[in-house]
Amino acid sequence: xxxxxxxxxxxxxLPMQELQVGTKKLVSMNPATGEVLRxxxxxxxxxxxxxxxxxxxxQRAWADFGLRRRISIVRxxxxxxxxxxxxxxxxxxxxxGKPVAESLVTEVLVVLDAARFLIDNAWGLLRDxxxxxxxxxxxxxSGWLVREPHGVIGIISPWNYPFSIPATETLAALVAGxxxxxxxxxxxxxxxxxLANLLHAAGVPQDVFQVVTGEGPAGAALVxxxxxxxxxxxxxxxxxxxxxxAAERLLPVVLELGGKDPMLVLGDxxxxxxxxxxxxxxxxxxGQACLSVERCYVHRSLYEKFGKTxxxxxxxxxxxxxxxxxxxxxPMIQERQVRIVEAHVxxxxxxxxxxxxxxxxxxxxxxxFYAPTVLADVTQDMRIMREETFGPVLPVMACADDDEAVRLxxxxxxxxxxxxxxxxxxxGRRLAGKIHAGTVMVNDVVSCFGISxxxxxGVKASGVGQTHGRFGLDExxxxxxxxxxxxxxxxxxxxxxYGESFRRQMEGFLDMQFARGMGARMRGALRAAGVLRRKxx
Ligand code: NAD
Numbered sequence: 001x002x003x004x005x006x007x008x009x010x011x012x013x014l015p016m017q018e019l020q021v022g023t024k025k026l027v028s029m030n031p032a033t034g035e036v037l038r039x040x041x042x043x044x045x046x047x048x049x050x051x052x053x054x055x056x057x058x059q060r061a062w063a064d065f066g067l068r069r070r071i072s073i074v075r076x077x078x079x080x081x082x083x084x085x086x087x088x089x090x091x092x093x094x095x096x097g098k099p100v101a102e103s104l105v106t107e108v109l110v111v112l113d114a115a116r117f118l119i120d121n122a123w124g125l126l127r128d129x130x131x132x133x134x135x136x137x138x139x140x141x142s143g144w145l146v147r148e149p150h151g152v153i154g155i156i157s158p159w160n161y162p163f164s165i166p167a168t169e170t171l172a173a174l175v176a177g178x179x180x181x182x183x184x185x186x187x188x189x190x191x192x193x194x195l196a197n198l199l200h201a202a203g204v205p206q207d208v209f210q211v212v213t214g215e216g217p218a219g220a221a222l223v224x225x226x227x228x229x230x231x232x233x234x235x236x237x238x239x240x241x242x243x244x245x246a247a248e249r250l251l252p253v254v255l256e257l258g259g260k261d262p263m264l265v266l267g268d269x270x271x272x273x274x275x276x277x278x279x280x281x282x283x284x285x286x287g288q289a290c291l292s293v294e295r296c297y298v299h300r301s302l303y304e305k306f307g308k309t310x311x312x313x314x315x316x317x318x319x320x321x322x323x324x325x326x327x328x329x330x331p332m333i334q335e336r337q338v339r340i341v342e343a344h345v346x347x348x349x350x351x352x353x354x355x356x357x358x359x360x361x362x363x364x365x366x367x368x369f370y371a372p373t374v375l376a377d378v379t380q381d382m383r384i385m386r387e388e389t390f391g392p393v394l395p396v397m398a399c400a401d402d403d404e405a406v407r408l409x410x411x412x413x414x415x416x417x418x419x420x421x422x423x424x425x426x427x428g429r430r431l432a433g434k435i436h437a438g439t440v441m442v443n444d445v446v447s448c449f450g451i452s453x454x455x456x457x458g459v460k461a462s463g464v465g466q467t468h469g470r471f472g473l474d475e476x477x478x479x480x481x482x483x484x485x486x487x488x489x490x491x492x493x494x495x496x497x498y499g500e501s502f503r504r505q506m507e508g509f510l511d512m513q514f515a516r517g518m519g520a521r522m523r524g525a526l527r528a529a530g531v532l533r534r535k536x537x
Pocket of ligand 1: 156157158159160161165183184185186214215216217218219220221223233234235236237238239241242256257258259289290388390416456458462463
């Protein structure tokens with residue numbers, strides 16, 4: 001296996017070229033400047049199938065390589081990423097636009113820590129686990145949970161966290177003994193190649209982790225290919241298409257989909273802290289985060305002050321090229337995304353929303369810049385409160401009390417995450433139990449994605465299954481139940497050869513375990529004793 005690792009390590013450009021024969025090209029662009037970074041060929045269906053076949057061949061040796069050695073490769077990956085942290089952060093900013101500080105914290109740091117989680121916990125979470133038997137009838141057998149890799153895992157990822165999303169999923173898949181074929185977003189293929197370079201340099205064999213580039217059809221081809229499981233992150237629309245295609249062949253899937261995360265600001269909240277959280281939560285990554293604050297419900301007593309404070313703080317944000325270390329908010333990924341934001345803001349304005357700040361494009365900065373925007377007097381029926389905007393807009397709405405805030409928060413097809421702002425932790429905890437979401441944060445926003453121990457996943461239209469933490473690792477394995485008889489030479493008491501006395505003895509067995517009262521259980525034990533002397537066929 002070490003030979004395989006050595007012979008395949010090296011630059012990722014070579015296999016990419018092999019994969020992409022004479023098909024359509026992707027153009028990777030810097031969203032801040034419009035500069036073309038590189039043109040890349042799209043992989044066709046046959047290349048994708050070939051990649052999956054190679055992954056399948058290589059996976060067996062990777063699984064045999066052993067958990068401890070795979071963990072040591074994760075450690076090496078972590079070391080190499082740490083060494084190249086600034087360079088990788090800049091590559092992310094160049095292709096995805098976010099401020100370089102965000103690339104460092106929300107991408108590189110998240111992945112370094114995900115590796116730390118696996119280094120510390122993968123052994124304990126993936127090794128075989130004994131299953132003690134409670135049922136007396138099966139006491140003579142021992143049981144084990146054996147976690148086996150699925151085989152080849154397909155990962156399809158979006159552009160908004162082009163490094164941390166595929167990397168965290170990939171590390172979990174690889175450490176569990178799977179091979180991975182990644183189809184990154186067509187908007188951020190270069191970041192995926194950086195991930196491949198790091199993994200291969202750390203010792204992951206080339207065929208155990210491969211990148212296939214292309215648009216939606218390449219993703220669809222990967223879903224059709226003979227992968228064993230798919231981990232998809234992207235929009236609800238694509239997620240539903242994938243779920244339908246996967247159902248045809250009973251392909252197991254994890255679907256990490258969109259969100260419309262509510263922020264509930266209760267009457268006792270600290271307005272200064274909560275408004276800073278709202279501004280960061282709505283505008284981090286220019287609002288293009290699945291966990292963004294997409295709608296804000298504020299207790300009526302704080303509503304005016306909260307909106308005004310958010311607007312004041314928003315006006316101070318510096319919008320520009322993410323490469324400038326002073327930039328707070330970068331460009332959106334592409335013009336199409338800007339048009340969605342414009343449509344949602346226009347809809348809100350024409351239906352009576354007040355623009356407290358922003359509300360327009362910043363063409364002077366470039367085609368993809370939209371001013372961070374705070375809207376007040378929005379209503380629940382506006383598009384800005386119902387559809388995922390995925391842009392730098394913070395719509396604020398007043399509510400009468402906690403019950404109304406919870407009702408409005410739950411009045412959504414989405415259920416990814418939510419936040420509650422209160423000085424009373426117990427009250428926050430109580431309300432958290434009433435919110436329909438995969439995650440509820442009390443007094444924080446968005447950061448749950450960076451907690452490697454925390455499962456990440458949604459309910460309702462926000463998805464199925466989880467990534468991150470022990471539950472994310474569980475998604476990467478099939479659990480096999482291994483049953484071992486401790487006394488191989490003995491026939492089982494429940495085999496054929498029934499009769500009246502056997503029935504009475506079995507009743508005694510049931511009494512011994514389940515009857516009420518010590519006396520009844522003792523009598524049951526005496527009746528059952530004959531079972532052990534029983535002669536079967
Ligand atoms: P998208 O659904 O357009 O694309 C996601 C990926 O799917 C891309 O790689 C794309 O090429 C591929 N794809 C498109 N059509 C496909 C098809 N028919 N079959 C297979 N693959 C196909 O999403 P996007 O615009 O890249 O990302 C933004 C969306 O992702 C938002 O809705 C956001 O909320 C969501 N998202 C969710 C999470 C989460 O963890 N829940 C995280 C990040 C982003």
